[in-house]
Amino acid sequence: MKRNIKKVAVIGSGIMGSGIACHFANIGVEVLLLDIVPRELTDKEQQKGLSLNDKVVRNRIANDNLTAALKSNPSPIYHKKFADRITTGNLEDDLSKISGVDWVIEVVVERLDIKKKVFEQIEQYRTPGTLITSNTSGIPIHFMSEGRSEDFQRHFCGTHFFNPARYLKLFEIIPGPKTSEEVLGFLNVYGDKFLGKTSVVAKDTPAFIGNRVGIFGIMSLFHQVKEMGLTIEEVDKLTGPVIGRPKSATFRTVDVVGLDTLVHVANGLYENCPEDEAHELFKLPGFINTMMENKWLGSKTGQGFYKKVKNDDGKSEILSLDLDTLEYRPGKKASFATLELTKTIDRPIDRFKVLVGGKDKAGDFYRKNFAAMFAYVSHRISEITDDLYKIDDAMKAGFGWENGPFEIWDAIGIKDGLEIMKAEGEKPAAWVEEMLGSGNDSFYTIKDGNTYYYDVSSRSQVKVPGQDAFIILNNIRESKKVWSNSDTIVEDLGDGILNVEFRSKMNTIGGEVLQGINKAIDIAEKEYDGLVIGNQAANFSVGANIGMIFMMAVEQEYDELNMAIKMFQDTMMRVRYSSIPVVVAPHGMTLGGGCEMSMHADKVVAAAETYIGLVEFGVGVIPGGGGSKEMTLRASDTFKKDDVELNALREYFLTIGTAKVSTSAYEAYDLGILQKGKDIIVVNKDRQIAEAKKHAVLLADAGYTQPVKRKDIKVLGKQALGAFLVGTDSMYAGKYISEHDKKIANKLAYVMAGGDLSEASHVSEQYLLDLEREAFLSLCTERKTLERIQHMLKTGKPLRN
Incomplete structure (x- = not known):
C-alpha cells in the first residue's frame, strides 16, 4: 500500500506536541494541532468581555502553547513562515476534522486512563486505514489499544520522539500486539527519509530502548557520585565532550530536562522492572528525594544542580549544589591528570583506552562507569x-552520544572490557563469552564500505540494514583513499565522483586543506567526472585558520599573508570554474571560509541543520576568500530595470556587516547565501553525502560545461560608497558601532561599491577579488583587529573593541 503524508493531526499541544507539530511543518506537512477547551476565563479575557463560547477562548490552550514554542530558543521551526502550515483548534469543536488527515499523533499527558479516553474519542472520527500513534516515553503500548477496533489496532503503535523534536534524532517505533508489518515498515522509512530521524524499532518494554539505557546511566552516576566523593562539576567534566557527549554532560542536562521528568521515568522503571538485575539502581538516592521535596527541579524552577544568581557586583554567577551539605556554593574547576593525556587525541572513540587506563580518580570513575554500562546493555539483549x-x-x-556503549566497548577491546568488569564486580550476559568463544572478537566489523554487527541469535556478523541510502565516510576512508595530507583525505565515492574530506581541528581551512581541495580538483579533472566537498564531523567548517593569519600579521609577514589570501581566493575560484562539477555539502557550523566555499559551488546540498554565515567582522576583517566579491555579484544579479539598485546592494552589505548566521539552511535562502532553484536541502544529515554524490553525477551526466569567469558585475561606485559611508557615520554617532566597526564597514563598503568609481560600471570578478584582498590585508595591520583575533583564539567568542 502506498502512503502519502500530506496532513497530520497532533492531539495535545504541550511542549512535546507543539514541537512535533513544528517539525512536521518543517518538512512541508499540513498540521492540525488540537488541545482541550479551557474551563474558565483568564483575567485578560474577562476584561475584553469574552465568554467561554468564543472561538478564540476555546482555542486558547493550543494557540498559547504554539506561540510559546515558536518564541522558544532554540527554535523548533526551520523558518518562521513554516508556522503557517499549522492550524490550531480544540478537541470539542475540531476533532471531526481528523477524518481528513493521514496520521493522528496523540501527545497528551502521560496517564493511561486519559490516553485511552482520547483514543475512544479519536475512533469516532478516524477514517479506517489512517495511521494512529502515541508519543509516550514509557506507557506500555499494548495497554493503550485495548478495546479498540481491529483496524485501529492494525494501524496503531508508539512513535516516541525525543524532546526537542527538531534537534534530537531518535525516533523509536514501538509496535502493539496487532500492529501490521506494513505500518512498521512505512514509519521506519518515513522517520529516516522525511523526518530526518534515526528510526529504531523497539520492543514494548518499560521506557523502550533510549530511556531504559539512558536513565540507567544517569541513575548509576547518581549513586557513584556520592560513593566516589565526586563533585557535580567533576562528573560533568568527565561525562562531557571528552567522551563525545554534549557540553551539558550529566547534571546540566538533568537541569535542562527537569529533575521531575527523570524521576518520573526512573520510578516507572523501578516499579515495572522487578526482574532487572540493576533494579535497585533505579531507587532514588536521598539527595534526589530532598531536591524533589524542595522543588529544585532545574531550569524550570530556577535551581537544580546548578543555580544562577547575581553576585555583589551585579554580575551573573553559577553556583553548584554540594551533594553532602545540599547547599549551593561557588563553582569549582575540575581537572584530572588522565584527561590531560587525551588532549592530543582528536576523536573521542580513540580516547577510551587511555581513559580506562588512568591511574587517578578519573580512571577509577571510567572503569566503574563503563563496567556497569557494558554489563547492563549486554543483559538488555x-x-x-x-x-x-x-x-x-x-x-x-536520543542522548547525543558520539559513540554507543557497544562501540565504546569495541574501542576498549572486548576482552579488556571483560577484565574491567570482573575487577569491578560486574557480570556480562552469557552471550558475550559465547561470542568470543565462536571466534568473533568485535561487536562491529567493516566490509566493502558497510557496517556489520554481531547478531546474537545467528551468532554471526550481519549487515546493518538501511545502509544503501547512506555513504559512511568512516567505512571507506582507508579502503577508498585516493590521496591525503595531514588535514584532508580524498576518497573515491564510486560512479566517477571523488570526495574531499577535511580533517583539521574544527575543520578549519588552512594551507593543507586548500592544497587538498586543489589536488582533488586536479585528480577529478584528469580521471573522474565530479567532486563533492563534504565531511561527517560535527560541523562542516568554522572557517579559515585564524591562528595562522594572526601569526603572519603579528610577525608582519604581509607578503606571505597576501599570498595566503590569494591562494584562498584562487582555490574558491577553482571550486567555481573547474572543468568538473563541484558540489559542496555543508552542515552544522559553516562559517566564514566554509560559507565562502559553499557560495562558490556548482551546487550546494545542505543539511537542514546548517548554521551558515560570513562572520569575519567578529575578528576584525571582511570576508577575504571571495565572500565579499560573491555578495556583490549576487546583488548585481538581482538588479532589475527601474529598481532602486542601492537597496538591493544594502541588504547584501548588511548580511556581512551584521555577521548574520542562519539558524537553519532554509534561512540561508533569505540571506542570499543559498540560492533557490539551484541549491537544495536534505533533512537527514546521514543521507547528505550520498545525495551530494547523486547531484554531482546528474550535473556530469547532463553534459557539464566549464563556466566562463564573470566580467559583467554591475557596481555602483560613488553612489553606493557615499550612501554606505553616511550610514556608518550615523551608526557610529549613535553609538551602535565602535570606531573599529566603522573602519571595517567602510572597507567593506569600498569593495562592494567597486571602489570610488565616478559612475556605475561593469567589472570582473578578479577586479573585486583584488579590492577584497587589499581591504582584508590592510585590516590585518590594525592593532584592534589583532586584538579581536587573539580574543577569538583564546575564548572562542567575538570581542567588540
Whole structure:
C-alpha cells in the first residue's frame, strides 16, 4: 500500500506536541494541532468581555502553547513562515476534522486512563486505514489499544520522539500486539527519509530502548557520585565532550530536562522492572528525594544542580549544589591528570583506552562507569531489542552520544572490557563469552564500505540494514583513499565522483586543506567526472585558520599573508570554474571560509541543520576568500530595470556587516547565501553525502560545461560608497558601532561599491577579488583587529573593541 503524508493531526499541544507539530511543518506537512477547551476565563479575557463560547477562548490552550514554542530558543521551526502550515483548534469543536488527515499523533499527558479516553474519542472520527500513534516515553503500548477496533489496532503503535523534536534524532517505533508489518515498515522509512530521524524499532518494554539505557546511566552516576566523593562539576567534566557527549554532560542536562521528568521515568522503571538485575539502581538516592521535596527541579524552577544568581557586583554567577551539605556554593574547576593525556587525541572513540587506563580518580570513575554500562546493555539483549546496534543508535540519536556503549566497548577491546568488569564486580550476559568463544572478537566489523554487527541469535556478523541510502565516510576512508595530507583525505565515492574530506581541528581551512581541495580538483579533472566537498564531523567548517593569519600579521609577514589570501581566493575560484562539477555539502557550523566555499559551488546540498554565515567582522576583517566579491555579484544579479539598485546592494552589505548566521539552511535562502532553484536541502544529515554524490553525477551526466569567469558585475561606485559611508557615520554617532566597526564597514563598503568609481560600471570578478584582498590585508595591520583575533583564539567568542 502506498502512503502519502500530506496532513497530520497532533492531539495535545504541550511542549512535546507543539514541537512535533513544528517539525512536521518543517518538512512541508499540513498540521492540525488540537488541545482541550479551557474551563474558565483568564483575567485578560474577562476584561475584553469574552465568554467561554468564543472561538478564540476555546482555542486558547493550543494557540498559547504554539506561540510559546515558536518564541522558544532554540527554535523548533526551520523558518518562521513554516508556522503557517499549522492550524490550531480544540478537541470539542475540531476533532471531526481528523477524518481528513493521514496520521493522528496523540501527545497528551502521560496517564493511561486519559490516553485511552482520547483514543475512544479519536475512533469516532478516524477514517479506517489512517495511521494512529502515541508519543509516550514509557506507557506500555499494548495497554493503550485495548478495546479498540481491529483496524485501529492494525494501524496503531508508539512513535516516541525525543524532546526537542527538531534537534534530537531518535525516533523509536514501538509496535502493539496487532500492529501490521506494513505500518512498521512505512514509519521506519518515513522517520529516516522525511523526518530526518534515526528510526529504531523497539520492543514494548518499560521506557523502550533510549530511556531504559539512558536513565540507567544517569541513575548509576547518581549513586557513584556520592560513593566516589565526586563533585557535580567533576562528573560533568568527565561525562562531557571528552567522551563525545554534549557540553551539558550529566547534571546540566538533568537541569535542562527537569529533575521531575527523570524521576518520573526512573520510578516507572523501578516499579515495572522487578526482574532487572540493576533494579535497585533505579531507587532514588536521598539527595534526589530532598531536591524533589524542595522543588529544585532545574531550569524550570530556577535551581537544580546548578543555580544562577547575581553576585555583589551585579554580575551573573553559577553556583553548584554540594551533594553532602545540599547547599549551593561557588563553582569549582575540575581537572584530572588522565584527561590531560587525551588532549592530543582528536576523536573521542580513540580516547577510551587511555581513559580506562588512568591511574587517578578519573580512571577509577571510567572503569566503574563503563563496567556497569557494558554489563547492563549486554543483559538488555534480547529483552528490549534483539539487535545490539539499535542500542547504540538509540543512545547516539536520543542522548547525543558520539559513540554507543557497544562501540565504546569495541574501542576498549572486548576482552579488556571483560577484565574491567570482573575487577569491578560486574557480570556480562552469557552471550558475550559465547561470542568470543565462536571466534568473533568485535561487536562491529567493516566490509566493502558497510557496517556489520554481531547478531546474537545467528551468532554471526550481519549487515546493518538501511545502509544503501547512506555513504559512511568512516567505512571507506582507508579502503577508498585516493590521496591525503595531514588535514584532508580524498576518497573515491564510486560512479566517477571523488570526495574531499577535511580533517583539521574544527575543520578549519588552512594551507593543507586548500592544497587538498586543489589536488582533488586536479585528480577529478584528469580521471573522474565530479567532486563533492563534504565531511561527517560535527560541523562542516568554522572557517579559515585564524591562528595562522594572526601569526603572519603579528610577525608582519604581509607578503606571505597576501599570498595566503590569494591562494584562498584562487582555490574558491577553482571550486567555481573547474572543468568538473563541484558540489559542496555543508552542515552544522559553516562559517566564514566554509560559507565562502559553499557560495562558490556548482551546487550546494545542505543539511537542514546548517548554521551558515560570513562572520569575519567578529575578528576584525571582511570576508577575504571571495565572500565579499560573491555578495556583490549576487546583488548585481538581482538588479532589475527601474529598481532602486542601492537597496538591493544594502541588504547584501548588511548580511556581512551584521555577521548574520542562519539558524537553519532554509534561512540561508533569505540571506542570499543559498540560492533557490539551484541549491537544495536534505533533512537527514546521514543521507547528505550520498545525495551530494547523486547531484554531482546528474550535473556530469547532463553534459557539464566549464563556466566562463564573470566580467559583467554591475557596481555602483560613488553612489553606493557615499550612501554606505553616511550610514556608518550615523551608526557610529549613535553609538551602535565602535570606531573599529566603522573602519571595517567602510572597507567593506569600498569593495562592494567597486571602489570610488565616478559612475556605475561593469567589472570582473578578479577586479573585486583584488579590492577584497587589499581591504582584508590592510585590516590585518590594525592593532584592534589583532586584538579581536587573539580574543577569538583564546575564548572562542567575538570581542567588540
